[in-house]
């Protein structure tokens with residue numbers, strides 16, 4: 001049995017990943033506040049990941065596994081706007097969801113599955129915004145940069161321990177046609193200056209579908225040992 005734990009499973013990229021893996025006979029535990037998938041091998045875990053106290057509810061129980069996978073996909077832009085104009089609470093919640101939850105779940109995943117002898121993979125869903133600054137998105141950009149550095153540091157630890165069966169990656173998925181992009185396009189140029197670029201990309205049909213990016217990520221998983229780099233971008237994957 002192959003078992004995947006996927007955060008942000010109710011819509012967008014996370015839902016497409018769950019559906020594809022279920023189709024490929026994985027068992028999937030989806031972790032989000034809502035659930036929209038009904039399948040005999042789908043286990044819904046209701047959790048608001050922006051509240052660190054809730055993370056205790058997430059347990060990585062599995063046995064007889066051929067592959068264990070954690071995809072930290074849940075994410076939010078938080079409040080868009082220049083620092084100095086946004087609320088403290090939004091900053092705290094966005095960091096908790098995008099970075100704290102991914103780090104804590106990675107820690108629990110490695111701890112709770114350490115006696116299971118099978119390949120294990122953690123994929124953190126990063127963003128180009130973690131590698132290039134955007135005005136109006138300071139919190140979001142910082143959390144995604146944090147995911148990249150967290151992943152590179154954990155990869156170093158795994159290497160030092162000679163643990164080649166366990167891999168961690170931080171992957172930017174490109175621009176995907178999801179609710180997050182709708183939210184971006186609804187903003188004004190005063191909230192962030194690049195909004196017109198995102199509107200134009202949408203008008204020119206330059207957004208990927210969640211299903212096509214899920215397919216790329218699942219193909220990547222099958223070939224993960226070809227890749228020595230931790231931080232990747234789906235737009236540079238040659239399949």
Ligand SMILES: NC(=O)c1ccc[n+]([C@@H]2O[C@H](COP(=O)([O-])OP(=O)(O)OC[C@H]3O[C@@H](n4cnc5c(N)ncnc54)[C@H](OP(=O)(O)O)[C@@H]3O)[C@@H](O)[C@H]2O)c1
Pocket residue numbers: 007008009010011012013014015031032033034035047048049050051072073074075076097125126127128172173174175176177178179180181
């Ligand atoms: N779309 C893009 O163009 C793009 C580009 C670069 C990177 N990304 C990254 O890709 C990932 C997926 O984005 P998406 O576009 O698919 O987003 P989306 O359509 O907005 O979906 C976000 C998912 O995260 C979950 N989520 C949000 N807040 C949560 C919370 N407090 N607790 C638990 N789950 C929560 C949502 O589930 P519930 O509401 O049910 O909880 C939902 O399933 C994110 O990490 C995003 O940063 C997206």
